[in-house]
Amino acid sequence: MSVIHWKVGYEIELLAPRGASRKDLALRLAENAGGGTIAPVFVPQAELVHTDSIQVFENLTLGYDAFDASGSRIARCADDMTLQADLDRSAPPKPGWYRIVGDDARFLRLIKRHSDPNDPLETVLLPSAELFGVDLQRFDNGMVRLADGHASIAMATHLPGERERPCEIITPPISSVHHERLAALLNPAADMGFTIPAEAALHVHFDAAPLCSAAGFASLVLIFHHFGDQLKALLETNRRCTRLGKWPAQLMALIETPAFAESNWDDARLQLGQLKLTKYVDFNVINMVHATREKHTFEVRILPVEFDVGNIVKSTALLEGLLRAALDPEMKAREIKTSTLGKFVEQLQLEPETKQHWLGRIASQPMPILNP
Known part of the structure; x- marks a missing residue:
């Protein structure tokens, strides 16, 4: 079984069966955790409305925090405005929502x-x-x-028709026994008939603290830029998922200047803050650039949602290996740019079983052309 050694948080987008809601899942999670409790919470959501010009409507939607018997938060069950295709918009509003x-x-x-x-x-x-x-x-x-x-x-x-059904499970940071913690969330959801929405994505938030150096950040961006399309093919990114995209060319130009890698982290953040960065990309660095207190993370947004916890952990372990490669002071830009994904994975700090799994997957499927 793959093991994760990094502090990681997950956002997993699911859909409640008709007649049920995200509140029902929060209740089940709390009950399973020694008879815990739930509490409603307002969750900020940005809704993009495509009119003559794209407008953003800000929302506060009802979510539910699930706590175990000791009062520790297990998960938040929140709405996600990107989940639209599976909902019956003509359904009447549900009382209380x-x-x-x-x-x-x-x-x-x-x-x-x-x-x-x-x-x-x-x-x-x-x-x-x-x-x-x-x-x-x-x-x-x-x-x-x-x-x-x-x-x-x-x-x-x-709330518009059936908007109580989308349920994004948001975990607290998980430092150990990732497999068990995820299974305790996803297995009850599957048992209750929750399904995977058409536009679903699984977002993985890696603790950014170890990555906060200019040289490490430059290697991180270069690795995920160079192998990004192949990683999406390998991990089978949901093609219907929205709010993905590439980093701007200005970011790539900045991290490849010798002066950037030699900067201290505060100076590097000031330079990065001048760029027009957004969170709606394949790999989100906004929370690193702005040092967000509540979510100081590097976010990978390309994973598909699945109920197989073992596969989620394997994917997380692969991504962790790429992060550790970015922190290697011996890693050179030329080595990244001239490597294939298979050769690069061979060098990663991965458990043998995990490494063989991904090398087998890489060898067995066609890959997009690498980014230049």
Whole structure:
């Protein structure tokens, strides 16, 4: 069995069967963990709306944290706005489910801080109305609007058809027994009839602390740029998954300058901060560049969702091997650029069984042409 030695967090996108919801899975996870509890939580979500110009609607959606009997969080069961294809939009809203919508993430963060997710739609915006010194506007369809004069600040509205069904399992950072921890989340979901959505992805967040040096970051970016397309073929990235893409050419140009690799990490971050980077790429470095306190990670966004925990662990172990290669001070850019994926994997610090698994997969399937 493959073993992971890195602190890792997972985001696993699933879909509840009709008539069930992510709250039901949170309840099951808590019950299985010695009779724990759940608590509702507002989860920020960005929704891209394609009109004449792409607009972003900011959402606070209802998720549920599952805790074990000692009060430690096992997982968060959240919505994910990218999951759309499997939902019946004509289905009536389910009682008790709603979201708060606005066009300014700063206002939504403020509203989140002053709102209680235990409150019903009708009253959840009352504390924010007091904060802004205004009265709420109420509509016959149940929508509640918070506005300053004619300028809308946010709305609380019933959740659209079946939006209670998407369930992104978000784990806390896992430092050991990764296989057992994942099985305790995915096996109950499978038993309850949860399925894999059409657009599903599995995101792996690696603790970024060991990667925070300019030289290590440069090698990391070069490795995942050079082998990126082949890794997507090898790992069988879901082609219907959205919000993936390549890094901008400016990032590649920056990390290949000799001065960058010789920088200290703070200076390197300042240079990286000048680039137009986004999280919606195959390999997300935003949380490293901006040193996000809650999620200081290197995120791999190309894995498919599956219920086979052994396969997830094997994929994570392969990625961990690539990260360790980036940290090798003897690793040279020319060595990366002139290597094939098979030869590179042969050099990785992997357990023999894991290495043979991936070398066999590489040898048995056609691969895209390597990035130049």
